[in-house]
Amino acid sequence: MATGRGRERQTAIYRAGAFGRTPSVPTDAAELERRAARRMTRQARAYVVGGAGEGASMRHNREAFDRHRIVPRMLRGAVDRDLSTTVLGTELEAPVLLAPVGAAQLVTRDSDVQIAEGAASARTPYVFSCQGGNPMEETAQAMGATPYWYQLYWSTDEPVVDSMIRRAESCGARALVVTLDTTLLGWRPQDLNLGSLPFARGQGIAQYTSDPSFRALVREQVRTASGPGEKVEVTLGAVRTLVSMTREYPGRFLANLRSPEPRAAVERFLGTYSNPALSWEHIATLRDRTSLPVLLKGVLHPDDAVRALEHVDGIVVSNHGGRQVDASVAALDALPAVRAAVGPEATVLFDSGIRTGADVFLALALGADACLLGRPHVYGLALAGADGVRQVVENVIAELDLTMGLVGVDRLSAITTDLLAG
Structure with a gap:
């Protein structure tokens, strides 16, 4: 009999449904966002759901996924599927991590601890936000044995940079993710129209x-x-x-x-909090500042990807979920060229626009080693706290597992462009 996380999640939902219980968190991305947005305050909705400028980059991210077509193969007997992988020494049960989302404190009190509890319940690593509502040490306690990474915004004060790195090492983070694309805040009309910057109110710091x-x-x-x-x-x-x-x-x-x-x-x-003068010279100092594996997040151009890997261990192809530069290239459109430039052995992660397990499948086929899930886990947080985070993550992983089985692949390395049309 076929097993796997997809069947397990389906079975749990359908069995509960037989007794009149439906999921507290929607299983489709559109309804998840709609219901979560209704639950949030105007300020939280503007910050979490909104993006840069007129929202073109957010649309581009989703349109890029919509342009790709999966071509299932038949009779391959992918009964037992292995979703596990290892990224820079961190073992993952599935190729999904929770992305850092700043100021989730707008959504609920103790946001980062609750996200960590949900991530741990779903056995999924979490990249702690540098703009968190809880200190990293508290968030680390909530993760238990589940691995976690730490995101770093490069401060204008170098001792603060060093202090953050030391704390991340001391509290057990397995990797450091340096975000490159937020040396300045992008033009975000939904926040601006409300005069709402959470950090100016002491939230997310x-x-x-x-x-x-x-x-x-x-x-x-x-x-x-x-x-x-x-x-x-x-x-x-x-x-x-x-x-x-x-x-x-x-x-x-x-x-x-x-x-x-x-x-x-x-x-x-x-x-x-962030350094507009951040340069490759700063990045070159990281090897001497930490023993942790380091990834650079926000890479979209192949030349930047090649240069990054001269200094660090991996990259995250991302346009910050469309929150920084309007009319930006979609992150998924940038991914194949980046992978081609850095070669098959380099560590390349992906975020921006991931909403479903099928999205994860497409990103893996186009060159990602794993994906970071951003807004959806915050939507789950808004609807049902830590358990909402767990449900969202489990739904995404369940759909990825079922997609693999239906397409006819039993391991992540078999997810290639050969399974995509054109």
Whole structure:
């Protein structure tokens, strides 16, 4: 009898349905987004669902998937399917990781911990967001034995960069993912029309307010503004509690934005978190700064991909889900040329536009080793917390498994362009 994660997930849903219980999280991508968007606040919806400019890059991402056609092969007996793979030393039960999504705290309290709990339940690695609502150490505890990576935005302050890397190493991250395409925030009208930047309200900055190097910057800023004395110690204590204030008492924090302590942390963050001058010279220092495998995220041009692999261990082909540059090339359209340029042995991951297991299949066929799932897991979070994250991930992996069986492949290495039309 055929088994696998697809059959297991189907069976669980249909058995519950026999007793009148339907899934709390929709199994199709369109209804998942619609229901999650209704559950979110206007600010959360603008930030999570919205994109750059007029949304052309988001449309391009989905249109790229729609242009490809899978050609199933018959009578191949793919009864037992192996979805497992290893990426830079991290073992994956399926070629899916959860992408870092900043400011998920807009959706629910303790967002990153809940995402981690859902990822662990689905036995799926999670790339912790540098713009998280929980410190990486708390999120790591929620992952248990499931592996996790850490995303890094390159700060304008080099000691903060080093501190973040050290913390990621210390808390057990298996790899470092440096995001390249957000040295500046893209033009995002849905956020701008609401005047809503979560970081300016202290949301999504917990990695910084829990970081000793960043706190030292805040302490120095307040000392410079206020002069030395006892007030400095009070200010430092306030900075240390900023994480819990923003997570547990958002109203209290907002009411105190004009006070020196949290306001200084927010202002320092806005001037620190990402470096517009980031260059290949910065990237070249990573080999001396960490023993972790390093991936560069946001690569779309083949020449950039080749150069990246002179310095790091892997790349993520991504246009940031269409959130940074409008009218950008679709990430899926960029993927084949990148793979051709770097060769078959290089580590190439993919994100931007993944919604279903069939999407994962297409990305693998076009050259990805594994895929990062972004917005959909946040939609699951909005609908059902950690269990919603689990359901979304399990649905995507289930569809990938069933697609493999129906197409006639029993292992990931057999998913090639030969199975696509044209």
